[in-house]
Amino acid sequence: MKAELSPIIVSRLEKAASDNGFDQEIEREGGWLVFASTQSPLRVWLWAFGDAAFFAAFSQHNVARVLGEYGAPIVGPIPKGAVAGRTVPDVPALHRLLRRALQLSKALPNELLHRFEKQVAMPPTTTEAERLVVQxxxxxxxxxxxxxxxxxxxxxxxxxxxxxxxxxxxxxxxxxxxxxxxxxxxxxxxxxxxxxxxxxxxxxxxxxxxxxxxxxxxxxxxxxxxxxxxxxxxxxxxxxxxxxxxxxxxxxxxxxxxxxxxx
Structure with a gap:
């Protein structure tokens, strides 16, 4: 169980999440604040050690792998359901990390394909005009x-x-x-x-x-x-x-x- 977060820190974490597209707060897990997004399947867990370090763990391997330049790897256990995480030194850096994570979650391989398959349903035979629309x-x-x-x-x-x-x-x-x-x-x-x-x-x-x-x-x-x-x-x-x-x-x-x- 992680240490209890102060109301001020909770407010900062909630604002960082909502400002960067994680607009659904979920029940806390072991002290971590948990957020989802209506724009992406990515889920994020947030915690902080006072004002000295801010932690974000993510649910998608492909996103976590590309975030190396946005923070250091989390040393220690991460929440169940998360695959990897990053730690950053301040709130502005946390905003940058979360904004980039959401961007990547909507763009990286398979995500575009899933969105495409939801938007179009190719019948067994199609006209050239229909193929052009799908393209x-x-x-x-x-x-x-x-x-x-x-x-x-x-x-x-x-x-x-x-x-x-x-x-x-x-x-x-x-x-x-x-x-x-x-x-x-x-x-x-x-x-x-x-x-x-x-x-x-x-x-x-x-x-x-x-x-x-x-x-x-x-x-x-x-x-x-x-x-x-x-x-x-x-x-x-x-x-x-x-x-x-x-x-x-x-x-x-x-x-x-x-x-x-x-x-």
Whole structure:
């Protein structure tokens, strides 16, 4: 049983949860405050050690694995039902941790697929118009997932104007064998329009370390105009992306020589 939380700390934890999308408070478990969300299946458990440390445990492995930069791992037991947790030093950091956790829970692999399957039900035979509607639903979900994963910023330039950003598939929708591939956020990169067009047409690709590689098809003037004459890098690249990038380098990228994998 954990130490009793003061009313002030409880109020802070409740506000952090509600402000960041965990809008359903559940019965406490062993001193932990427990919250769910109407936007996501993710559940979170919160506790604090005075004002010195704040603890959050999560119910989804895929979310917990990606939160490394947002806090240190919890040392010690976590609540039953939680899979992992993070500790942060103050309330603002707790807000950032919870906001990012909810974003990830709505975007990471399988979540988009589950949402897609709920929204569309493909009959045994469909018309071309119906297939286009289903594709549009999937592509909109995919874009929303990439906006969540990259927090509404271009993965290369940092441009933070969502209306201008493009959800670029690494392996194109038409070439994917399953809806799981099509809706896997790791099969995409959120890009500014000029980078999206260059990536889609194979003028640029991405090495496994995130480096933007420019093909020989673009001459120096074109590179300068597009801002590709300086080193560029995709931030936040994960192993999931590296599973798809060889396909783009081998099938789409226009290069005088093969790019190959970069460690």
């Amino acid at each position: 549009r639903v999937g592509q909109n979900l995919f874009r929303d997932g990439l906006l969540d994963l990259w927090e509404g910023r271009c993965a290369v330039t940092g441009l933070a104007v969502p209306a201008l950003l493009r959800a670029s598939h690494i392996k194109p929708w038409a070439d994917c064998e399953t809806d799981a591939e099509r809706l896997d956020v790791y099969n995409g990169i959120l890009l500014a329009p000029h980078l999206d067009a260059a990536f889609d047409r194979g003028f640029i690709t991405v090495a496994d370390d995130g480096t933007i590689v420019v093909g020989d098809a673009l001459d120096p003037d074109a590179r300068r105009t597009l801002g590709l004459d300086r080193p560029l890098h995709v931030r936040g690249l994960a192993d999931g992306h590296r599973a798809y990038l060889p396909w783009h380098r081998d099938r789409v990228f226009q290069a005088g020589s093969k790019v190959g994998d970069v460690a």
